[in-house]
Amino acid sequence: MALSQKALALACSICALVSLGTAASVPDHFDFIIIGGGTTGLAVANRLSEVPDITVAVIEAGKDEGKNPNVTSVEGFGGSTGVNTQIDWLYATTEQTHAGGRVLDYHAGKAWGGTSTINGMTYIRAEDAQIDAWERVGNDGWNWENLWPYHLKSEHFETPTQAQLAAGASYEDVYHGRNGPLSVAYQYGLHNGSFASLVNETWQQFGIPLNEDVNGGSLRGFFVWPQTLDREANVREHAARAYYYPVQDRSNLVLLRGHVDRIRWAEGNATKALAEGVEYTAPDGSVKALYADKEVILSAGSVRSPAILELSGVGNPEILESLNIPVKVPLPAVGENAIDQPNTFMTYTSNSTFTGMVPYVTYMTASDILGSETDAVAGEIAAQLKPWAQQVAEESNNALSASAIEHLYQVQHDLIFTQDVPCVEILTTAMGGNVGSAFFALLPFSRGRVHISSANPAAYPALDPNYLMAYWDLVLQRTIAQTVAKFWETAPVNSVAGARAQPPVSDLPANATDEEWDAWVASSFTANHHLLGTAAMLPEELGGVVDPTLVVYGTENVRVIDASVLPAQISGHLTSILYAVAERAADIIKENLGKQRDT
Structure with a gap:
């Protein structure tokens, strides 16, 4: 397929940028703008830019840390030596009411690759019944069977050596992909x-x-x-290494450094809000605009994605009006349903x-840990679901309905006590x-929230996981x-x-x-840094922010693709499922592009 005129222009502009330095600029129009060059953002950028006649821009606040020893290192428990360095956003929670008023550190990556540059590199998928439950609560097509091919598509699994097998490593070959971009292996340094x-x-x-x-x-x-690592090189495998470095020379893909302040909206769209692009602050402090001819994709994570929506006028009108932010889309659930462990x-x-x-x-x-008391405890918790739901609704100022939360709680209770998840x-x-x-x-009933407390995009959101509420x-x-x-x-x-x-x-x-x-x-206790749910993929009446195609309700062309869309906590670790969700999301977008071309 030949390159479009737009892609050719982008290629020429990038060449000029490389040769002329700051004397040239990147074009201000792209088909897709992805906010956040982290785990999901770079995976989506890779897959979308496989189509040569569409253009993709990624805006990431951090920079390339591929040679930073705090990123490449696989030493220590989890290899997370980049925590508390310049590649960590260094968030903090609000005072935790049910933990003695403590303020907890909350870490997230600020680099090409996002949190995959500082996480524990753990590669463990969710329980199948949990993904099937996504469909049961209203997300058509989101089930284990449909997500499974994307787990395999993303993974490049290395068979354990005989020495690693002797040290306790084990695997079932049918559960692993061999040809994906993400290296998954046991390190030679396995005890x-x-x-x-x-x-x-x-x-x-x-x-x-x-x-x-x-x-x-x-x-x-x-x-x-196993871990997300390149066994032969003995270095961490993060999203930039897996999904961006191999394709960074594509003429239709560019990664810009900047801090996205808000989404810009087109005027005169009477039915749904139409994003025309974004405003972002460049490293030199200047505010720039970038325009999206097709879509704006939020992949900034569970803390920052809901904050950017709110800064853009998408969220709870009470919060937005208190900060003098014009309401573009009244969507009260934005930032609610925050769940960490x-x-x-x-x-x-x-x-x-x-x-x-x-x-x-x-x-x-539950039966493993509770033994003969399991049934009695299940009954006690069932009796608390309604009051807990009422408490969550009240603490959200009724942005979430008590009946919706109770319904989701019932699904979670069933997973724990009936399906033995x-x-x-x-x-x-x-x-x-x-x-x-x-x-x-793994599956707490406590629910919190993430909201902006200032109209200043540079101000950190207020992060309240509300640990131990239940x-x-x-x-x-x-x-x-x-x-x-x-x-x-x-x-x-x-x-x-x-x-x-x-x-x-x-x-x-x-x-x-x-x-x-x-x-x-x-x-x-500390944060587990598995925060999700703040832009949940759920029916709007259940507190949803995005639909099953990951489009934000009330918008024409804004999607969210990161941990914030996961509707409930999972029993595995986030890394593997986020790559799979990103892979499937990219295919959903490509299918939509195909339908547009057919018409």
């Missing part, structure tokens, strides 16, 4: 001692089996997980010294002379903590575990009461 066997055998004492591969849609069990860490001294990466995970269901994740690791576990309740979330987190303590006291893993270092026994004695455990959990 090669007997620790994996000790952990596995101990979890079996709790009735938890070995799961040969959690990435097939069934998570329950113990597993040694509380993450707690316990460590023990050890009589052994550990080297290498120790990525061990255990997924447990894992609701507990325990990560077991070892570092030097210490062993430990990070753990979190008392059950605290109870479950405490129960997991007590289970972790029992785990480290159980043979055979107790042979390598010494005294509890965090929390020290002097602060939380072995015979601590539930109330003492609760106090410790509430005072010590």
Whole structure:
């Protein structure tokens, strides 16, 4: 297919930009403008720019950090050495009402590749029933079967070596793609001692089996997980490395540096709001305009995407009018339905010294963690769904209806207590002379929000995940903590575990009461950085912001493609599902383009 005149003009302009430096400029019109060059933004940009006669611009606040050792490093637990550096947005939550008023750090990547440059590199997919539930709540076509090909399309899986298999790695070949752009592998630095066997055998004492591969849609069990990394180069695999670097010379694709302030709207569109482009602040402080002839795509993440919508006049009229922002699309659910997980860490001294990466995970269901009390607890929680829903509605100033939240809660309750979807994740690791576990309740009932508190685009949004709003979330987190303590006291893993270092026994004695455990959990957990739902893909009457094609309600041509559209929390980790969602979203857009050309 020949290049269009528009694409040829773009190519010539980019060549001029390269040769003339600041004396030349990039064109001000593109078919697609993507706000955010992170995990999803670059994946979508790659796939859209496969069509040579459409033009794509990505605007990203960060810069290329491909040679930054804090990005390339795979050392340490999760390899997240870029946290708290210049490539971290360094958000913070509001004071958390149910956690003693604490303000928690919240990390997100600010670089080509976004948060994939600073995350823990964990590659674990969701449970199949969770994705099927997306369709059950009104998102036609969004189910496990339809998303599955996109998991495979995105992935380039490396078969574990014999040494890695001996160290605990395992896989089912049918669950993995081999030809995608994203490298997924076990690193050569995988710990090669007997620790994996000790952990596995101990979890079996709790009735938890070995799961040969959690990435097939069934998570329950113990597993040694792969990571997003290039095994041969021994470097992190992030979105820029996987999806942008290989295609950055395409003549119809450009990545600009800047901070998007708002979406610009065309005048005179009587039915739905039509985006004509964006305003963004360049690194030199100047405000520029860029025009989209087809679509504006928000891929700025669960904190910033709803904020940009609000700054653009799309959101709750009460919030917008209080900040003197003209209301373009009244959409009260923007920024609501924020869900993250509380993450707690316990460590023990050890009589052994550990080297290498120790990525061990255990997924447990409600019956695994609650035992004979499961049915009684299920009944107690069912009785709380209505009051919790009413509380969420009141705290949103009725931007969300209590009946909608209760309906979504019922779906979640069914997943946990009827479909046995894992609701507990325990990560077991070892570092030097210490062993430990990070753990979190996967499917919290607490709901929060993200909203702007200023019309100034440079001001950070107010981020309130509202951790532990639902008392059950605290109870479950405490129960997991007590289970972790029992785990480290159980043979055979107790042979390598010494005294509890965090929390020290002097602060939380072995015979601590539930109330003492609760106090410790509430005072010590951190954000899990899995925030989602703030531009949820749901029917509008259920608190939705985007429809099943990811178009924002009330707009003609604005889509959101990032974690903010995920309608509910998942039991896996976000990275894998975000790449799959981006891949499918790109195909949805291409199909739409095809229909437009046919007409």
